[in-house]
Amino acid sequence: NCCVNKICWNVTSRGLACVGQDEVIFLIETLPDETQIPKDLLIHINQIYVEAIKGNTVTELGVSIHQQGNLLGSREHAGFLFIRQTFQCLHKIILPPPPFLVGLLVHRWETPWAKIFPLRLVLRLGAEYRYYPCPLVSVRFRDAVYFEIGHTIMKVLADF
Numbered sequence: 485n486c487c488v489n490k491i492c493w494n495v496t497s498r499g500l501a502c503v504g505q506d507e508v509i510f511l512i513e514t515l516p517d518e519t520q521i522p523k524d525l526l527i528h529i530n531q532i533y534v535e536a537i538k539g540n541t542v543t544e545l546g547v548s549i550h551q552q553g554n555l556l557g558s559r560e561h562a563g564f565l566f567i568r569q570t571f572q573c574l575h576k577i578i579l580p581p582p583p584f585l586v587g588l589l590v591h592r593w594e595t596p597w598a599k600i601f602p603l604r605l606v607l608r609l610g611a612e613y614r615y616y617p618c619p620l621v622s623v624r625f626r627d628a629v630y631f632e633i634g635h636t637i638m639k640v641l642a643d644f
Contacts, residue, residue, distance in 0.1 A: 505536035507580035589622035
């Protein structure tokens with residue numbers, strides 16, 4: 485049994501290691517009545533591959549911004565923040581050969597924090613969903629955990 489207890493798309497890369505990129509996993513919560521894998525996930529893996537060929541690899545706590553308009557049916561989804569699995573449950577998850585990264589869906593308002601304070605965003609997502617350090621399953625159409633870019637540094641650092 486899996487402790488996550490959600491139905492999600494488990495999209496896993498195979499072969500990115502050939503271009504010097506760690507494999508990636510996307511765990512995206514399914515929408516009601518959704519029957520096909522969102523092709524944006526496959527397009528994004530291809531985008532990561534193309535960038536890796538150029539020597540631009542994504543690393544732990546790195547960000548990959550989606551380049552082609554809407555991501556997963558919304559303009560509010562900006563891209564993915566990549567983390568390594570730590571204490572999160574991986575039962576029933578299809579895993580690539582290690583090393584691999586897990587992509588967390590990033591809201592457009594969270595993009596500056598994903599780039600500048602990625603660990604802070606990861607921990608804030610964990611606090612929001614009560615899952616330490618953060619959930620591996622991304623929820624589409626969720627509210628952003630950070631809104632205005634104009635927050636003072638004290639508000640950002642004292643959000644718990």
